[in-house]
């Protein structure tokens with residue numbers, strides 16, 4: 001018999017920890033502590049809670065892996081992994097990582113002697129760097145933020161695995177429904193569940209998935225010893241959110257695919273970046289590695305910093321805000337928001353000019369989003 005699909009598994013999470021009540025949805029277990037000797041082995045919520053376990057079982061199930069560990073945010077999940085390293089270790093990182101990941105490496109863990117080296121993983125010479133430097137760990141995300149560079153995960157994992165170097169893939173932009181880092185050979189697949197997994201912009205969370213039991217023990221240890229655990233209520237919200245992940249993504253991908261093409265045809269747009277478009281530099285890799293192009297679009301507008309900012313503010317159905325992955329559409333102007341503190345020459349090197357905008361496409365009616373964008377573009 002066929003195993004249930006990911007949509008089914010995200011809805012039928014199994015264990016509710018309240019078997020006598022017939023409850024269809026699991027309750028929230030806010031208790032900080034548990035009577036010693038209980039059947040499920042709970043003792044204190046920092047080291048485990050029924051709501052963590054329920055969410056962990058759903059996330060492991062949709063990722064088709066043995067273990068998932070939940071944390072209070074994506075950054076907590078990143079902290080849990082990096083805190084397994086020691087002074088003198090080297091992390092080989094993709095140069096285009098999420099800003100908070102860069103800050104954590106450069107402004108926090110560097111003080112404890114954890115070193116980083118930054119490479120462009122779309123450049124095949126980066127594979128030689130793995131062999132030459134023999135880093136302790138490799139860190140990447142794909143597609144990258146905000147320019148949606150697509151990185152060949154399995155090619156990097158093949159080289160890394162030959163040298164027994166663990167590879168961490170931040171899979172936040174795709175989730176397990178669109179991209180499978182563990183199947184490509186990664187040791188750890190990390191997600192900020194704040195984004196698509198929860199999908200409603202009302203809770204923060206993070207998770208690390210793996211098939212490696214030693215890494216799982218490391219993550220459980222980090223959850224309790226570093227105090228990185230989530231709140232039971234946030235886990236409950238995220239467990240509710242993930243039930244509609246495949247439905248939401250389906251709509252978001254349809255909307256994003258159409259809007260990327262619409263934007264590209266407009267006279268006020270210089271270029272559009274979307275992984276599944278024919279003009280994306282790694283379209284064929286994206287199509288082999290991802291089940292769909294996702295719901296993030298990056299574009300460059302024919303406008304200066306003020307005109308681009310006004311464009312963002314003039315949209316009705318796209319709130320100008322950081323974050324992504326919710327049912328509501330958002331627009332981000334990296335030059336004045338996420339990358340405001342980055343020196344302008346570095347921004348130019350990264351390709352983040354004043355006219356670049358990043359859209360997180362939501363579940364609204366396509367026609368409304370399209371009309372909204374056209375109206376604002378025509379005024380540019």
Ligand SMILES: *Cc1c(COP(=O)(O)O)cnc(C)c1O
Nearest residue numbers: 073074075098170172192194205
């Ligand atoms: C948002 C995000 C994170 C951090 O997650 P938080 O839940 O905000 O701590 C990490 N990586 C990526 C790619 C993200 O988009």
